[in-house]
Amino acid sequence: MIRFVLPYALALAVAAVVLEWLRYRHVTRIDSTEIYVAILAIGFIALGIWLGRKLTPQPRAEAFARNEAAIRSLGLSRRECEILELLASGQSNKELARTLGISPNTVKTHVARVFEKLEVQKRVAAIEKARWLMIIK
Numbered sequence: 665m666i667r668f669v670l671p672y673a674l675a676l677a678v679a680a681v682v683l684e685w686l687r688y689r690h691v692t693r694i695d696s697t698e699i700y701v702a703i704l705a706i707g708f709i710a711l712g713i714w715l716g717r718k719l720t721p722q723p724r725a726e727a728f729a730r731n732e733a734a735i736r737s738l739g740l741s742r743r744e745c746e747i748l749e750l751l752a753s754g755q756s757n758k759e760l761a762r763t764l765g766i767s768p769n770t771v772k773t774h775v776a777r778v779f780e781k782l783e784v785q786k787r788v789a790a791i792e793k794a795r796w797l798m799i800i801k
Contacts, residue, residue: 731797
């Protein structure tokens with residue numbers, strides 16, 4: 665906890681000292697107002713960049729590992745997982761049928777079963793849930 669809090673406390677203390685120093689220089693009219701506005705703008709830009717980097721999720725470096733436990737618990741078959749992956753590529757039912765070499769009605773059945781097992785109503789929701797469960801990449 666100390667390793668996490670101490671750097672931020674020191675940074676805030678330094679920032680407070682700098683701001684007080686700038687206020688003193690401004691009150692004594694040593695520097696013009698534009699300089700203070702520029703310094704504050706630079707400070708806020710730096711803070712925004714730092715917060716953006718801290719709060720934005722970093723891309724995963726490790727290879728994708730499919731969540732087999734989730735697949736088993738949902739009862740998804742190998743073909744249904746394949747259908748989910750192809751759904752994520754944005755293909756229509758006819759394109760899925762051509763890719764898999766099956767009829768469009770069979771694709772509709774597989775898609776309906778995937779929706780049922782994932783407890784969703786739409787393709788986008790199925791893809792989002794499958795990605796959240798780490799079933800597909």
